[in-house]
Amino acid sequence: MLQRQEQIKVGINDLIINKESQKSIIELKYVDSFVLLPVEPFNFRYTLWKPSHFYTGLEAHSVQYSWRTYKLGEKPLGTKIYMNNNNLVVDIFAEGNLDAQDISSLKNRITHSYGLNEDLSCLENIKCSHNYLCKAIEDLYGMHISCPENLFEISIVSLLLQNTTIKRTTGMFQNLIDYYGQLVTFDNICLRVFFTPLDMVSVDEAELKEKCRLGYRAKFVNNYARYFVDNDDNSLQSYDKETLLKELQTIKGVGPYTANVIAAHSLRDFKAIPFDSWNRKIIGGRLFGKSDLEASVLQNMMENMFGDYAGLIALYLIEYEYINNPVVPLID
DNA sequence: GACCAGGTTTTGC
DNA sequence: GCAAAACATGGT
Numbered sequence: 001m002l003q004r005q006e007q008i009k010v011g012i013n014d015l016i017i018n019k020e021s022q023k024s025i026i027e028l029k030y031v032d033s034f035v036l037l038p039v040e041p042f043n044f045r046y047t048l049w050k051p052s053h054f055y056t057g058l059e060a061h062s063v064q065y066s067w068r069t070y071k072l073g074e075k076p077l078g079t080k081i082y083m084n085n086n087n088l089v090v091d092i093f094a095e096g097n098l099d100a101q102d103i104s105s106l107k108n109r110i111t112h113s114y115g116l117n118e119d120l121s122c123l124e125n126i127k128c129s130h131n132y133l134c135k136a137i138e139d140l141y142g143m144h145i146s147c148p149e150n151l152f153e154i155s156i157v158s159l160l161l162q163n164t165t166i167k168r169t170t171g172m173f174q175n176l177i178d179y180y181g182q183l184v185t186f187d188n189i190c191l192r193v194f195f196t197p198l199d200m201v202s203v204d205e206a207e208l209k210e211k212c213r214l215g216y217r218a219k220f221v222n223n224y225a226r227y228f229v230d231n232d233d234n235s236l237q238s239y240d241k242e243t244l245l246k247e248l249q250t251i252k253g254v255g256p257y258t259a260n261v262i263a264a265h266s267l268r269d270f271k272a273i274p275f276d277s278w279n280r281k282i283i284g285g286r287l288f289g290k291s292d293l294e295a296s297v298l299q300n301m302m303e304n305m306f307g308d309y310a311g312l313i314a315l316y317l318i319e320y321e322y323i324n325n326p327v328v329p330l331i332d
Numbered sequence: 333g334a335c336c337a338g339g340t341t342t343t344g345c
Numbered sequence: 346g347c348a349a350a351a352c353a354t355g356g357t
Binding site: 054158159161162163164165166167168169216220252253254255256257258261274275276277278279280281 | 336337338339340341
């Protein structure tokens, strides 16, 4: 693990930063609010906060509130999100004023990130032969897929998950975002902001290895950055899902797993399951009592049982696994 | 030291 | 084409 300078905790969320970074914290000011109406059933808490998600420093959650940063073009933004009756309220924090188009793209991004327009009442019709699964669906009922990351960001997250431990994934992520991302503070919260493809396109591979400890992944970061500088999310929207996933796998470092992470999270495909050594154990173990089933075997079993909702069911099982022991607990 | 981690690319039949 | 090896790094 990289040795660090003196570290301090900032914000009521206790973000850990290097002391020398403190001077570069960007203060975001409240600029506006808007309200979105999620389709019912909508479980606010388990949609925006996932008990199984590893620490990023991009978001913080309490029982009532969720704070999150976004990169809108090159502008860093902060959001504070909470429920008011059936409305999802979004307070926006930024460096300066935002124009109508900024607000509109943020609305779209949040709506998409949390699937506010998706109807999950289909969960009631799932044939629940497994008692454990019934409990998972009941206790997490209305939980949507969450993916506030854009295509570049989710690809980077997935790259860092490949063939290593979560401990090291978290370490690599913190190193990367520490060197190449931003630090912001708003509403007494301090958070990190993702770097953009442009930030990474000319970063030296040796630097990524030596400073960020990325290992063999270092050479892939440039590939990802180059691709997403040339192809922003809007231009990729013209592809249908199958074509896009094939297209993304032409990027060196994006294989079937990463493509499936993108499908299941960013493209919000209820059927896709990004099988890895971790969730194979959980899904195989909980549903079939076998923790060492091959991904292809599990895929077939899940599709036979749950059809187009196989991925959604996988999500419920995975999050339920951590419900009483979350990787990153809620703050007070 | 060997082996494994929330995979992917390269190599060698 | 397909299986096996190689890939960086850190922990056990």
